[in-house]
Amino acid sequence: MLSSSLVTHVFVAPHPDDVALSCGGLIHSLRELGQNVAIVTVFSGGPESTMTEYQRTALGFGSKALWPNTEAFRRDNVPADIDERHLVPAWAATPERLEMTQAVASAAARSFWQRASWYRNANIYNAASEARPVADAVPQQGSLEPLDLSGSDATAIRRIEDERYAYHAEASVVWLDLPDAIFRGYSSDEELLGSSRDDDPAPCEALRREILRLEPQTIYLPLAVGNHVDHRHCREAGLALLDEERRWIMPSPDMVGRIVFYEDFPYAWWDGFDGPAALPEGALRLPPGIRLQARYADITDTIERKLAGIRIYGSQVPRLFGDEAGLRRDATGYAARIAAVGGIDGYAERYWGTVRG
Numbered sequence: 001m002l003s004s005s006l007v008t009h010v011f012v013a014p015h016p017d018d019v020a021l022s023c024g025g026l027i028h029s030l031r032e033l034g035q036n037v038a039i040v041t042v043f044s045g046g047p048e049s050t051m052t053e054y055q056r057t058a059l060g061f062g063s064k065a066l067w068p069n070t071e072a073f074r075r076d077n078v079p080a081d082i083d084e085r086h087l088v089p090a091w092a093a094t095p096e097r098l099e100m101t102q103a104v105a106s107a108a109a110r111s112f113w114q115r116a117s118w119y120r121n122a123n124i125y126n127a128a129s130e131a132r133p134v135a136d137a138v139p140q141q142g143s144l145e146p147l148d149l150s151g152s153d154a155t156a157i158r159r160i161e162d163e164r165y166a167y168h169a170e171a172s173v174v175w176l177d178l179p180d181a182i183f184r185g186y187s188s189d190e191e192l193l194g195s196s197r198d199d200d201p202a203p204c205e206a207l208r209r210e211i212l213r214l215e216p217q218t219i220y221l222p223l224a225v226g227n228h229v230d231h232r233h234c235r236e237a238g239l240a241l242l243d244e245e246r247r248w249i250m251p252s253p254d255m256v257g258r259i260v261f262y263e264d265f266p267y268a269w270w271d272g273f274d275g276p277a278a279l280p281e282g283a284l285r286l287p288p289g290i291r292l293q294a295r296y297a298d299i300t301d302t303i304e305r306k307l308a309g310i311r312i313y314g315s316q317v318p319r320l321f322g323d324e325a326g327l328r329r330d331a332t333g334y335a336a337r338i339a340a341v342g343g344i345d346g347y348a349e350r351y352w353g354t355v356r357g
Ligand SMILES: [Zn+2]
Pocket: 014, 015, 018, 228, 230, 231
């Protein structure tokens, strides 16, 4: 088990883009402080996501983490320094020794990437094979090179955007790959924003397991401003984590204070959202003795990086903002409004922390 003394902040995104839209400024500030950021994207799956929980775990979905990678060492043009026609000295590699080294390297890679469904299959040879390409020949995960996505389906495009955002934000991303609400029987805007279907419970257990596995110091979940069912489900998972302390017999990690809710942008901007009291009656069932307290994150210095991050979700910008000018207008408009409320001269994001009392 890899352990780390670094503080980890886990941001729960109902869909790819939600965290960039709502929390991008804070994420960049945290990374500047050298803190770990992990994004859990929950409903990133398409209609084919009908795997059982066991299959999902066995295949590694839901435990896939991408880390920034800047490897740039080329080995495919390094010449061999041994002339094979001559006697091989005692220290030189033989095919058997090379295979043994390869086996050790592969085992080490598997152990390092144990949380992932894939791993870099380290290649100690300077020639690529089908099973083990030379690392430099493999397209970099999260690369910011232009990609032609015209042949991909919407779910695939959104996942690629999510990967690229993680690269941009120097965050890791975990996909739970649960199917989006439109693939779970919700067939109109009215249904998406209405009451949840009886056969569609919030994935509290899957999210709980994933969140605790990441050992976060702080967990950020959506308030579900705008009432989209996928956002409500994530909020429910957060409330369940808060509530379980009362039910546990064994001591549990203290979630009060560690659970924080964020305001869903741009819904909060469109709705003129001014606090949890504006949520629908009964939407936010906090356990007794726990309340929310506003916190303001000054994002004046990181607003441009936040905008750049949102622009990575190119498939969503036209739908949400019309164009990039509209994105800038709405994102800065909202951040300036929140800053003014919080007494900050510039731009801010607002979070709602959980406190006792
Ligand atoms: Zn969303």
